[in-house]
Amino acid sequence: MPTRTVSPPSVDEVRNLLRAVIDPELGANIVDLGMATDVTVSADGLITIGVKLTIKGCPLRAQIKNDIESRLETHPGVTKVKIEWGEMNAEERSEVMTKARWNARENATDTAVPTAARVLAIASGKGGVGKSSVTANLAVALAAQGHVVGVLDADIWGFSIPRMLGMADRLAAQRIEGFEKPKIIPNERVVGTGLLKVVSTGMLVDDESTALMWRGLMLTKAVEQFLNDVHWGDLDYLLIDMPPGTGDVQMGLARMLPRTDLIIVTTPAVSAQKVAIRAADMARRSFLRITGVIENMSHFTCEHGSVYPLFGEGGGATLAHEIGAELLGQVPIEQAVAHGSDHGEPVALIGSSPAAEVFRDIAKKIIASTIPVAEMAGCSARLLESVDIALSKKQH
Ligand SMILES: Nc1ncnc2c1ncn2[C@@H]1O[C@H](COP(=O)(O)OP(=O)(O)OP(=O)(O)O)[C@@H](O)[C@H]1O
Ligand SMILES: [Mg+2]
Structure with missing residues (x-):
């Protein structure tokens, strides 16, 4: 310590x-x-x-x-x-x-997010490093393993999740029994035996220029609404795609959903050192736990098999070391990643490329580090059961 x-x-x-x-x-x-x-x-x-x-x-x-x-x-x-x-x-x-x-x-619960769901926010020290690409790919990779995965696009002004997941339908509101106000129903997409449940301001507005109208909106208010007013139903995971630059949303999350774990995305650049300090500082200020680091755009392999470290080397490992977290994986630069994101079919969904493999591998690590409730030793559940049995005996 x-x-x-x-x-x-x-x-x-x-x-x-x-x-x-x-x-x-x-x-x-x-x-x-x-x-x-x-x-x-x-x-x-x-x-x-x-x-x-x-x-x-x-x-x-x-x-x-x-x-x-x-x-x-x-x-x-x-x-x-x-x-x-x-x-x-x-x-x-x-x-x-x-x-x-x-x-x-x-x-x-404090929010509408079920307590059984593991909450992972994908953040970075700077913009454009691939947070949204990582979110979209991890979401489909987790869902492909049979999980129900919520995706909250916290990039209120610069949303890219609807395009990346190919889910641009308008969100609907519905009255749910037991709730006074109508709830927002997330858009759903079946992935293998799993399911995606996605919300984004991109599903509320028609185009980017309408999105500008949201500029007056307090970012944290919008995220709060997504946490409170969405009818998530059952979830195994909730992935939150964080906006670039702002610490506000992270501070808001820390207040509203303090069990959020951060995954920090970085590039291999030497400047990662600076990013490391910023990311660690942000985590420190919001007191959120960092669960791992993903190095994106790690290297490029040309058609002849030569490997080029286009953006440098070692940034992910340096950052992970600096903040005492695990380096979860290194995602190479691949046209298929960008292409998949542009066409709503993330590479981890269908691709057999190295990047697709890395995303699937990271998803497996996340699953392995999440203890499923059903497999736990069950002291409280057993106790609850015995109390229920005792109560029902009393009533009879
Ligand atoms: N491994 C990769 N290989 C090739 N292209 C990639 C890779 N990762 C991301 N990209 C591309 O880089 C661009 C930026 O990625 P992305 O939008 O995921 O970053 P971001 O961190 O979410 O950005 P912002 O900070 O603006 O939200 C996108 O065009 C994406 O398709
Ligand atoms: Mg993004």
Whole structure:
């Protein structure tokens, strides 16, 4: 962990960071569930948290510990994290189960994005490095593996997702039972055994010049609306294509959906060093966790097989090293990538080129690093089940 150079976070800031730690089985964050109890912050940046588990030997403990540590470490003022584990008593346990059940019934999350969905924002330190291309290709590669993948185009003024995914239909609004206001229904596209659910301002306006009218709109407001007013339904992943340059949207996301993980896209250029600092700084300011780096436009292989590092070498590895994240893959420069994006058929969907393979490989890494709820040890779910059985016995 880094030595402290800035003030430690306040207790409230720590609580907000902990809102990113979700108990995947109970479908809510550990603060709202009342699992994270006492928080103390010492002047030298040591954070002590009491965490009460539903069952002492809960197999999710290691995962919760990792999650708490990596979320808190995004704050540069944190030097050490100490967790004091505890176990809920019967009363606390029934309280947490009531909350979990209420959440499940009312879908009472902070946003309309289901808590089971892994949220990944594709960002970069500068524009034009391939964020949207990466988003579109990862979306189809994840869907092709049988997943339901939401795509939120957070590039409100400069949207490119509708074109890249070949999905330009107008968005429709619909009344959904249980909600007062009509909800926006995402556009859908079936990919293999999976499904894409996509929203973009490009699906609200007719052309780029109408899009200019959105300039007056607060960016974060538009993104907030996409998070709150879209009827996402079930999602395994939500990919967010970030706009270039602005930190506002990222700060807004950190506030609205603190469990968002960042994937930083960079080019291999030597100037990546500068980009590294900017990206790391942005992540630090928004306290979002960086899950990996993708180097795009890595090299070009000509028809004779000679490899040209057109934009330099080593930027991805340098950035990954600098910010302590994994280099998820290096995507070569290929005409097929640009062509696929221009024609709504991302190369990872149909292509057999090296770039297509890299995108599929990154998607597999993302899947492998996401623990499916069904395969988890199931302490809370088991508990919930036994409470339900006990309750139904009581009623009879
Ligand atoms: N690996 C690649 N090989 C060839 N062309 C690529 C590759 N990656 C991206 N491109 C092309 O580069 C251009 C910029 O890519 P893209 O729009 O994805 O970048 P961006 O980071 O989203 O840009 P912005 O910051 O403007 O949102 C596009 O024309 C795209 O087709
Ligand atoms: Mg873009």
